[in-house]
Every structure is written in structure tokens, then in C-alpha cells.
Amino acid sequence: MRAWSIGSPTGTQDEVIAGLLWRHPEWWALALSAAAWVLMALHGARHQGHEHAHSLSVSNEFLKWMLMIAAMMLPLIVDSVRTTAFRSLRSRRHRAMVLFLVGYLTLWGAAGLPVAWARSSSWNHSPIAVGIAFLLASVWSISPIHRRGLIACHQTRPLAPLGWRADFHCVQFGLIIGNACALSCWPLMLACTVSGHNVVAMVAGATIGALERFSFRPPHRAIAAAQIVIGAFCIITG
Amino acid sequence: MNVLTTKAGSRRTREARAARTRRNVWKLEPDDKTLFWYGRAVAAMKRKPIADPTSWRYQAAIHEYVRARDPLADTTDVLPSRADQRTFWTQCQHGSWYFLPWHRMYLHHFETIVATEVAKLSGPADWALPYWNYSVDENSRLLPVAFRSRGLADGSANPLYVAERDDRCNAGHQFADGRDVELGCLKEPAFDASGGSASFGGPGTDFEHSGDVVGALEATPHGSIHMAVGGVSGGWMSQFYTAALDPMFWLHHANIDRLWEVWLKRDPGHVDPKTKKWLTSVAFKFHDVAGKVVTMKPVQVVDTTAAPLSYVYDDISDPLAETRRRAMIASGGAPMAKQRPAEMVGATTNGLELGAGPAHTELLHRAAVRMGAPGGAQKARRAGRRQRIFLNVENITSAEGAGPYDVYLNVPARADRHVGEDLFVGRLPLFGLTEASRVGTTHAGSGLHYVFDVTDLYERLAAQPGWDPNRLRISFVPKEQRLTAKVRVGRVSLYLE
Numbered sequence: 001m002r003a004w005s006i007g008s009p010t011g012t013q014d015e016v017i018a019g020l021l022w023r024h025p026e027w028w029a030l031a032l033s034a035a036a037w038v039l040m041a042l043h044g045a046r047h048q049g050h051e052h053a054h055s056l057s058v059s060n061e062f063l064k065w066m067l068m069i070a071a072m073m074l075p076l077i078v079d080s081v082r083t084t085a086f087r088s089l090r091s092r093r094h095r096a097m098v099l100f101l102v103g104y105l106t107l108w109g110a111a112g113l114p115v116a117w118a119r120s121s122s123w124n125h126s127p128i129a130v131g132i133a134f135l136l137a138s139v140w141s142i143s144p145i146h147r148r149g150l151i152a153c154h155q156t157r158p159l160a161p162l163g164w165r166a167d168f169h170c171v172q173f174g175l176i177i178g179n180a181c182a183l184s185c186w187p188l189m190l191a192c193t194v195s196g197h198n199v200v201a202m203v204a205g206a207t208i209g210a211l212e213r214f215s216f217r218p219p220h221r222a223i224a225a226a227q228i229v230i231g232a233f234c235i236i237t238g
Numbered sequence: 239m240n241v242l243t244t245k246a247g248s249r250r251t252r253e254a255r256a257a258r259t260r261r262n263v264w265k266l267e268p269d270d271k272t273l274f275w276y277g278r279a280v281a282a283m284k285r286k287p288i289a290d291p292t293s294w295r296y297q298a299a300i301h302e303y304v305r306a307r308d309p310l311a312d313t314t315d316v317l318p319s320r321a322d323q324r325t326f327w328t329q330c331q332h333g334s335w336y337f338l339p340w341h342r343m344y345l346h347h348f349e350t351i352v353a354t355e356v357a358k359l360s361g362p363a364d365w366a367l368p369y370w371n372y373s374v375d376e377n378s379r380l381l382p383v384a385f386r387s388r389g390l391a392d393g394s395a396n397p398l399y400v401a402e403r404d405d406r407c408n409a410g411h412q413f414a415d416g417r418d419v420e421l422g423c424l425k426e427p428a429f430d431a432s433g434g435s436a437s438f439g440g441p442g443t444d445f446e447h448s449g450d451v452v453g454a455l456e457a458t459p460h461g462s463i464h465m466a467v468g469g470v471s472g473g474w475m476s477q478f479y480t481a482a483l484d485p486m487f488w489l490h491h492a493n494i495d496r497l498w499e500v501w502l503k504r505d506p507g508h509v510d511p512k513t514k515k516w517l518t519s520v521a522f523k524f525h526d527v528a529g530k531v532v533t534m535k536p537v538q539v540v541d542t543t544a545a546p547l548s549y550v551y552d553d554i555s556d557p558l559a560e561t562r563r564r565a566m567i568a569s570g571g572a573p574m575a576k577q578r579p580a581e582m583v584g585a586t587t588n589g590l591e592l593g594a595g596p597a598h599t600e601l602l603h604r605a606a607v608r609m610g611a612p613g614g615a616q617k618a619r620r621a622g623r624r625q626r627i628f629l630n631v632e633n634i635t636s637a638e639g640a641g642p643y644d645v646y647l648n649v650p651a652r653a654d655r656h657v658g659e660d661l662f663v664g665r666l667p668l669f670g671l672t673e674a675s676r677v678g679t680t681h682a683g684s685g686l687h688y689v690f691d692v693t694d695l696y697e698r699l700a701a702q703p704g705w706d707p708n709r710l711r712i713s714f715v716p717k718e719q720r721l722t723a724k725v726r727v728g729r730v731s732l733y734l735e
Contacts, residue, residue, distance in 0.1 A: 023579060086433040087632075087731070090581055148678065155682035156450060158633045158728030161585040161602070216520045 036071035044199035065112035103174020133191035134231025149184030252543035258366035279355035291525035298482035339536035369492035404469030423454035434580035434733035461667030585731035633728025635685035
């Protein structure tokens, strides 16, 4: 008995693989995230011990910002990516996901431009700047605005099935989710950037993001305290 | 075989020893005192301050609490601390697979609090919450008599009476129709579903106070009865934040809880989720009768005969037994397809505004490509399974509450309201619409999302002359010809499983 809709490949192994890919169309977005983590880890290894002091050009800082977003944020929005896929016609699924990510990353790109510009100057390359950034992230994480952003990350939007409207709606949905994500996570992303994209800080930040996104009752106060600790760690080891 | 060692035997023993038996309110004997004691206990709970976890208002606030909309708010109220309000109030689970276990826990704690009050008042030690089975016939849909009159025979106020209901409820007139109480939800094969497919109990989620996709039981009869009793003027039962203030709420939810047992029993293929995520990953907090904080997980409430629940229903027989037998014969015995993610095959391009009159939209779909209209479905049947088709009504939002709408397929243009009864898809109860539409710290604002199994209707339409395999006309008709608020439907889509 065929388990999948008419037209799927023949053969049990093919069916299993096709079934997995069909059930998880978001696989390549997670692969992108993994690749971004590898690149960030290599960057971290190259500049170990001088993370916050290392200064790049605006374009390089912007590239690092976007890589950091891809690494840390894409796994957190996998539900929205899947929603986009499954609310689209099968023939458009991957196109829909690409357009969603275009909208999502555009929003984060806009949020990253002023950060990249500021990072190209030396005034924020100091332990004090790192401390202030993580303190800001900590205070933000217990604010009502942060909680609204977290909840807004779960929203869904109607998507047209075909044509330019379908493309537009996918981009628009990406922008909306990007906006919600930035509302909740921008200070933490800023802090990780000011730390010089310290890999330990990024891993800890990603863990915080996952706790807030996927756990039943995120421990907000503990998360706020953890960000202070991460900041102290970056200052001591930087 | 030792009756205590077999699983079936031990359950039978627990059933026999159950502390409480919940009975149909319409089958209580004329001299039965269950509702008398319920009223006495409700009156006692209403006299307690709102900050007391065993008070009437505290119990209602567990469902949802909005201070600005509390009809019983008083300047002398001393509310629980903000931390306690966040932890214990506004916790009801909707649009989620936790809908049924959470409401079972909620009912359990409420029942023990009421039973304790009854015992304190020298009532029976085994008092149990009755349930309201409104799906039997027209008479069963009426509000039970004990809840209708403002005063009691001795001249005192009736604690079970609430003025904030549909006008017809307390007058003893029909206020709900057959579509409000129909039990098609019992036919859903799967407890939970993901994207596009229908489910009995709701989709898998995390903590979800107002999720968007509504499970079949939660939609009808649960949501439909809330809206029918509450009425179109915003009566208590029609809003999350006042629903549990109406003493009928608890009997209604006891019936919803009972239908969960009916669903499990009517088909061996009907099972609760087995995943750790549903069973144990989420804990909900309540207060017990002593005011002590109690944490419960769904795994602790899957068996009503086991402690701490220890109750049974007097009747969990299958109300659809005859129709099930006929459906099996009609389908040639083909089982429903095993649950897998459904595929979207068509959707509307634009949203739609619903108002006081019928509204129509068109859905273009490529189901013909996949199914070859009737041929595809027959091919699937020959392969030993039945392909299911779902109509999804997505992202329904409104700034104000709205009355229910009925959904139809392919009603001819210029047809009058009563033509097309055989084209009826289902009812959108819209209970919780304002909560689901609001953006806040507990709501994403995506609105409500209903899923209807239209397999039979679709196949019937496809077999008719003039059938266009690429277009479906969807119509929305308000349940009642009264003023309704503006409602927006984000999208209507067709899914194939």
C-alpha cells in the first residue's frame, strides 16, 4: 500500500526519504543555520581572546551580524518556516520558504545596519560596552515588550495560493515574524555582537532563545540573571 | 484470572469503587437533591472573597480574568498578588491538545471544592457534578429547569440563575438547534493533528491560552453551546472571562469531558497521544480544597477511575453506533487513512468580511490533479484507504464578539437561506474570537482556525452534473438574523490527506 500521495517515487527506501523530506521541508533552513554556526565558530577560533576588541569594516560587521542571525535565529523560527511551507501549494513550498526568509532576514538586516555602522568604530570595543550591552539584554528580557514579541513570534497569516500575491504574502509574513523576533531578541543579538561574536556567548544566547521559544513557562528571571553572567564571562575572557 | 491483576479487571474494580458518579442532569429523579446541594454550595462559594482559591469568583478567574470586564468587580475587592494571578488565573487551554486534559483538571478541582462545601452543609459525601447531555433530542437542549428561575420556592435568590444568558434560555424556550449539539466530532479518528487536518482533541502545541486551530470537539458542541447559552448580546457563557461565572458552565464542561470518554470507548483506534510532550512535559497549577498548590500533568488525568480523579459517568455509550455501522458499510469497510500531514491543494486569494447577511467566496483548487475528482478517491479506496478532504477556515478575527456562522459548499447563486441544507459543511461557533484576535502577552492575535472534514460532501458534489473540479464556492450564513459584528476570514483552503 502506498503511504504517500499519488506520484511519489517507487521503492521503500525512496519512499522513506521522500516521506522525510515531505514531512520536513524546512530541512535546508536548518542546514543553513548549521553552516552559519561553523563559519562563526571558525571566526571565533581565529580571534580568540580578542573578541570584543576586534574591529572590522561596516560590510564585514554586517556580514557577521547576518551570519549570527542565521545561526541563532533560524532554528527558533522553524515552526513559522514549516507553517509557510504547509500553507502553500506543494509545488511552491520551497519558493514560499525562501520568500519568507527573504522577508525575515531583510527585517533583521535593517536592524543590523546601525549595529554594523557602530561596530566599525572603536568606541564600543571595550569591556564596558560588553557589560552595558548584556545588562540591557537582561533588563529587556523581563520587560512586557519582550514578552509581547515572544508571543507575536507564534502568529500566523493567511497566504494567497498563487501568483504575485502569494509571493508578497510570504515576504510579508517573514517581515512580520522578523519584526516580532527583533522586538524580543534584538538586545541579546546586540550584546552577542558587542562581545565580538564570542562563540560561548552565542551558544548561551541560542540556548536562552530556545528556552523562551519552546519551553512551557520560560524562567524569565533566571534568564535575565544568566545574561549578566554571560556578560561577565565575556569581559573576563575577552 | 485474578480480577486485580488484569488491566481490564483493575479498571473495573476502580470503576466500581469510584468516589463519584457523574449523572445526566436530565435523568436525575424528581426527588434527587444533586442540584439543590449544588445551589447551596454555589451560594456559599459566592460569599467568599475573590482572593480565596475556593471562592466562586476565583474559580471562574482560573478560566480567564479581565479586571476591566469583571461584572462582579467591587472597589472592596482585594485581588491575589500579581504573581498569583499570573500563575493561577487566565490559564484555560484552547486551540490545543491540552484543551481536554486541562479542563478535566479544572473540573476535578472545582468538583472537590463544591463537594466539600456540600459535605460541610450536611449534604451527601459522594456528591458529584452532573453533566448536561444536550445531544439527545430537542428537549435535552433546553436549559435545565433548576437554572431558569430567578427565585426559589422559599423566596430566596436562586444561586444557579444568571440573567446574562440568551433571552430564551431562562424562559424555557429553544435557544440551540441541532447543529449546536451534533456529535460529528466523535468520528474523528485522531486525537491530535498537524496543519490542515481535523482532529478530535486539538493540535499539538505548547501552553496555549488561545491557540488558533480548534479541535473538532472544542468547536462543536463545546463552542456552539457556549455561544448558544451566552447569546449574541455577550452573555457570560459567550466570553472566556465570564464563562465560568455561569453555573451551567460546569455541567456543560462535564459533558465535554464525558464525550472524551465516549470517543475513546467507541473505537479501539481512538487513543490519547502517547508522546512525552503531551503526557508529562507540561504541568498545570491549581489549588486543592485546602488551598494548597497542586501541580498536575495530563498523564495523571487520562484515567478518570484512577486517583486522584476517581469518578465515572453513568453513560458513555456510543450515541452514533447506528450511523457508524452504516458508514462502515457505505465505505466498504475501508479504514480512514492513517494520520499524516495533509497537503494544501487550493485556497482563496483574498480574505472575506462577514456581516449580518450571507457572504460568499470562491476557492480555486487543484484537487482534480491529485484526486482526479471521484476517480482519485476511488483509486485510493481500491488501495485500501479512504482519502480525506478538509476545508480550513483560517485566521478568523474580529475586534468584537460575533455570533456563529454556518458554512456551505456550492450553494447556487441567488439561493434562499433555507436551500442547500445538504450542502452544509459545519458551524463556526466563534467562541473565544476576541481573545484569539487580540495581540498581547498571552495572545498572538492570529484569530481562530476551524477545520471541517468535507470528504463525503465533496464526493457527492463531484458526482453531480455540472461539477467544476477546479472551483468551490464557499458560503457563510449567520446562524441567526440578528446584528453581528464585522468578522474577517483570512483564508479558506482545501487540504487533502
